[in-house]
Amino acid sequence: MTAITLPAPGKPARRSPRHPYRAALASARGRVGLALVLPVVLAGVLAPLLAGHSPTDQSDLSLAAPGTPGHLLGTDDLGRDLLARLVYGIRADLGIIALAVPLGALLGCLFALLAATHPAVDTAVQRAFDLVLAFPGLILALAVTAILGPGRLPVVLVIALAEIPAFGRLLRTGILVEREREYATAARVGGASPARVLTRHILPNAVDPLVVQIAVSLTVAVFIEGAMSFLGVGVRPPQPTLGAVLSQSMPYLADAPHFAAGPLITVTALVLGLSLIAEALNREIRR
Amino acid sequence: MTASALLEVRGLDVEFTAPDGTLTRAVRDVSFTLDRGETLAVVGESGSGKSTTALALLRMLPGTGRVARGSVLLDGQDLAAADEAELRRVRGARIGMVFQDPMTALNPVLTAGAHLDEVLRAHGGRDKAARLARAVELLDLVGIPDPERRLDDHPHRFSGGQRQRILIAMALAGEPDVLVADEPTTALDATVQDQILTLLGDLNRRTGTALVLITHNMGVVARACERVLVMYGGTVVEDGPTAEVLTRPRHPYTAGLLAAVPRLSAPSGTRLAGIPGAPPDLSVLTDGCAFADRCAFTEDRCRTVTPPLVTLTTRAASGEGTVRVACPPATSRSAPLPAAPPPARIDRPRPGAVVLEAVGLRKTYRGRGLRGRPLTALDDVSLTLAAGETLGIVGESGSGKSTLARVLAHAHPSDSGTLRLDGVDISRPSRRELHTVRRRIQMVFQDPYASLNPRMTAGQIIAEPLHAFGIGDRSRRAQRVEELLLLVGLDPSAADRRPRSFSGGQRQRIGIARALAPEPSVLICDEPVSALDVSVQAQIVGLLTDLQRDLGLSLVFIAHDLAVVRQVSHRIAVMHRGRIVETGSADEVCENPADPYTRALLAAAPDPVPPARHREPRSTQVPA
Numbered sequence: 001m002t003a004i005t006l007p008a009p010g011k012p013a014r015r016s017p018r019h020p021y022r023a024a025l026a027s028a029r030g031r032v033g034l035a036l037v038l039p040v041v042l043a044g045v046l047a048p049l050l051a052g053h054s055p056t057d058q059s060d061l062s063l064a065a066p067g068t069p070g071h072l073l074g075t076d077d078l079g080r081d082l083l084a085r086l087v088y089g090i091r092a093d094l095g096i097i098a099l100a101v102p103l104g105a106l107l108g109c110l111f112a113l114l115a116a117t118h119p120a121v122d123t124a125v126q127r128a129f130d131l132v133l134a135f136p137g138l139i140l141a142l143a144v145t146a147i148l149g150p151g152r153l154p155v156v157l158v159i160a161l162a163e164i165p166a167f168g169r170l171l172r173t174g175i176l177v178e179r180e181r182e183y184a185t186a187a188r189v190g191g192a193s194p195a196r197v198l199t200r201h202i203l204p205n206a207v208d209p210l211v212v213q214i215a216v217s218l219t220v221a222v223f224i225e226g227a228m229s230f231l232g233v234g235v236r237p238p239q240p241t242l243g244a245v246l247s248q249s250m251p252y253l254a255d256a257p258h259f260a261a262g263p264l265i266t267v268t269a270l271v272l273g274l275s276l277i278a279e280a281l282n283r284e285i286r287r
Numbered sequence: 288m289t290a291s292a293l294l295e296v297r298g299l300d301v302e303f304t305a306p307d308g309t310l311t312r313a314v315r316d317v318s319f320t321l322d323r324g325e326t327l328a329v330v331g332e333s334g335s336g337k338s339t340t341a342l343a344l345l346r347m348l349p350g351t352g353r354v355a356r357g358s359v360l361l362d363g364q365d366l367a368a369a370d371e372a373e374l375r376r377v378r379g380a381r382i383g384m385v386f387q388d389p390m391t392a393l394n395p396v397l398t399a400g401a402h403l404d405e406v407l408r409a410h411g412g413r414d415k416a417a418r419l420a421r422a423v424e425l426l427d428l429v430g431i432p433d434p435e436r437r438l439d440d441h442p443h444r445f446s447g448g449q450r451q452r453i454l455i456a457m458a459l460a461g462e463p464d465v466l467v468a469d470e471p472t473t474a475l476d477a478t479v480q481d482q483i484l485t486l487l488g489d490l491n492r493r494t495g496t497a498l499v500l501i502t503h504n505m506g507v508v509a510r511a512c513e514r515v516l517v518m519y520g521g522t523v524v525e526d527g528p529t530a531e532v533l534t535r536p537r538h539p540y541t542a543g544l545l546a547a548v549p550r551l552s553a554p555s556g557t558r559l560a561g562i563p564g565a566p567p568d569l570s571v572l573t574d575g576c577a578f579a580d581r582c583a584f585t586e587d588r589c590r591t592v593t594p595p596l597v598t599l600t601t602r603a604a605s606g607e608g609t610v611r612v613a614c615p616p617a618t619s620r621s622a623p624l625p626a627a628p629p630p631a632r633i634d635r636p637r638p639g640a641v642v643l644e645a646v647g648l649r650k651t652y653r654g655r656g657l658r659g660r661p662l663t664a665l666d667d668v669s670l671t672l673a674a675g676e677t678l679g680i681v682g683e684s685g686s687g688k689s690t691l692a693r694v695l696a697h698a699h700p701s702d703s704g705t706l707r708l709d710g711v712d713i714s715r716p717s718r719r720e721l722h723t724v725r726r727r728i729q730m731v732f733q734d735p736y737a738s739l740n741p742r743m744t745a746g747q748i749i750a751e752p753l754h755a756f757g758i759g760d761r762s763r764r765a766q767r768v769e770e771l772l773l774l775v776g777l778d779p780s781a782a783d784r785r786p787r788s789f790s791g792g793q794r795q796r797i798g799i800a801r802a803l804a805p806e807p808s809v810l811i812c813d814e815p816v817s818a819l820d821v822s823v824q825a826q827i828v829g830l831l832t833d834l835q836r837d838l839g840l841s842l843v844f845i846a847h848d849l850a851v852v853r854q855v856s857h858r859i860a861v862m863h864r865g866r867i868v869e870t871g872s873a874d875e876v877c878e879n880p881a882d883p884y885t886r887a888l889l890a891a892a893p894d895p896v897p898p899a900r901h902r903e904p905r906s907t908q909v910p911a
Contacts, residue, residue, distance in 0.1 A: 182737040183739055185732070187740070187751060190805075191725045192752075200751075
């Protein structure tokens with residue numbers, strides 16, 4: 001170490017490297033997304049405090065207009081308080097998607113890791129994914145319900161099942177790309193075991209797209225749950241969900257539009273908000 | 288500022304705005320002129336603002352870049368103030384551009400003819416037959432053989448050099464007055480580079496098109512241009528006739544850069560003189576000279592006053608000329624700056640017994656698709672490596688040198704052949720044997736950006752092999768990381784930072800520290816300096832040779848630049864199409880090459896010593 005001059009200890013990072021997720025949520029897109037999603041989530045979480053009525057209690061006021069004393073959003077055809085049905089509906093929805101999406105993500109990632117171990121396993125896993133993807137979501141839903149009967153569990157399973165290939169494929173692609181990067185070769189030459197290369201080096205660099213996918217999947221889950229309840233193969237009545245309330249309101253759309261308005265606005269806010277958050281995350285990660 | 292100047296740039300400032308509002312002044316107060324038919328090289332290292340200057344001429348700046356101040360006068364018309372419609376009339380028609388990467392610059396679904404036709408139509412060629420005839424003429428002009436037939440070929444049918452020729456033909460289609468070529472040969476092999484430079488020189492003489500050649504390579508400057516503009520930190524530091532600037536540099540940066548360029552004529556074991564430190568951070572706006580922190584002649588005024596370009600008269604053998612230099616200490620002195628000390632020799636011990644031996648290595652990659660032909664990357668490669676020896680491996684892209692590196696380091700298995708480490712056969716190691724082999728043979732990678740895991744800190748990256756080989760406990764490992772950082776010339780505090788906060792040279796030091804962590808006896812360096820700037824390259828090469836001396840390492844040093852390889856290597860092996868065509872002592876191979884391919888490589892290597900005027904263009908044909 002004689003002739004070369006020691007370089008100055010590197011410049012401190014110019015901009016504090018803000019975490020991309022936080023930066024995404026702080027962007028305009030992310031803020032609007034949060035502003036749409038957070039009130040809905042809060043309404044669901046605080047449902048027992050906000051409702052004032054039980055969502056299944058019937059009164060003799062049927063199809064009361066919004067603003068009726070005691071019923072802020074009015075009542076449905078059976079005289080149940082619509083505010084209570086809306087917030088409890090949100091609560092039921094959130095409960096389902098908060099369980100189903102992480103379950104689908106987890107299983108999808110496990111399959112992707114499994115596929116990364118050997119080309120033969122990879123082929124098997126990919127064909128299994130093809131099989132699931134070959135069924136349109138609602139056919140899958142009907143098939144599962146036909147076996148298990150309607151209820152909460154089938155909805156969770158259908159959503160999870162539909163999400164497994166999405167997460168599995170995405171992580172598999174990430175692993176395949178990152179595995180060819182020079183740092184992965186460097187880790188192998190450095191003596192790291194295949195499992196360590198995969199978990200310590202490749203996986204942390206391949207997860208970013210999964211975060212975006214979670215936001216996208218939450219949107220899809222809201223749709224699937226709504227569609228299943230709408231078709232009557234979801235959570236059983238009289239338990240309210242957004243899809244169920246919407247389905248119930250259909251015959252009265254001309255006479256009592258306020259009946260459908262609550263769940264419609266809520267689903268729109270959730271889907272739009274989650275999409276905006278997904279897009280914000282995506283942009284930040286790809287920078 | 289002659290009246291006949293074709294292009295005159297005055298006080299050009301280019302700024303980029305980061306998303307968080309930070310302003311980066313990539314180009315600061317750049318002024319120069321270009322005469323009709325002149326060849327001007329703009330030379331500088333990464334971040335010097337040379338490409339940004341070129342793009343700013345036609346206001347083609349990417350992203351948030353904008354011309355903040357100054358003017359670009361083309362025959363008196365100010366392009367910096369022109370509107371988009373006016374600029375479109377200038378682009379291609381009066382100023383043509385050629386970019387760096389010929390592989391991605393052509394649309395793969397369009398034929399060469401379609402590319403040319405499109406440009407010709409844009410320049411007002413109405414008659415289809417006339418456009419076709421002109422396209423053939425242009426291809427012929429840039430030296431594509433059999434132009435009529437090749438018009439219908441798609442880009443993938445052309446080699447990299449031919450694609451660059453097509454791009455040059457496209458740039459010339461509008462018969463521009465100026466051709467701006469941004470690193471036109473950087474992505475090409477030396478022999479092809481030589482052909483393209485010859486072509487550009489020819490075109491300049493035959494069509495009178497002025498040439499602005501952006502490059503980082505001093506050899507290219509010497510080979511292709513009459514005048515050179517040296518840029519550093521977004522400013523022009525020196526501007527003058529190539530012969531004058533390259534032989535009698537006035538600015539300390541030019542002098543340092545020239546000293547750092549490896550010369551093919553220097554014998555093996557010559558130490559390269561690097562410039563200490565790293566290029567400046569342009570977002571930190573300061574007055575004073577951008578080079579002050581790395582300069583040996585810095586005075587107080589250098590840090591406070593932005594040095595103006597001062598015009599000096601020179602008396603070279605070729606007659607009187609003027610040189611502009613932005614360095615008060617250099618210009619206020621009558622004599623040029625003291626010349627660099629003669630290159631030092633590296634004292635290295637004699638190589639010992641053979642450590643690594645390869646016999647008859649073969650590696651074939653499966654072709655793509657059903658009928659894809661297999662690609663032979665290694666064809667019967669045999670070599671030996673002694674303790675404390677450096678074996679240089681030279682070759683152009685596709686010669687199989689990177690595959691050889693990976694096979695030697697057991698990153699890829701070979702198809703057949705034998706590898707022996709200390710006489711023990713390690714060609715087909717079991718898992719446990721592989722673990723021991725890997726501890727002995729480590730690798731340094733080409734790309735210091737891609738080869739470090741961006742999610743880990745420098746300390747974690749260096750400790751990774753220690754962890755993998757189960758060396759030491761937690762505190763012992765931390766201590767070893769600190770030792771290694773010091774060994775490669777980094778501050779131990781660097782351990783907590785992630786790769787992105789280091790410069791290219793510093794990252795490569797981290798890569799070397801990682802390779803040294805398990806105390807290997809063989810270090811395989813795959814193009815360890817080709818992604819680095821010249822001044823930093825010298826630092827890393829110096830580090831590797833010092834480490835070899837101090838630790839008794841055996842090095843395999845792979846590079847495409849013969850001059851670097853000659854200086855670090857005891858012996859050189861020349862690779863061509865998967866075979867080693869020549870092996871011998873470094874000086875012997877460079878001075879008395881036996882193989883025609885080696886001779887072609889040597890002839891094509893650009894040397895930063897300005898050539899005699901008006902010499903005949905050389906032809907360097909690669910033997911098939």
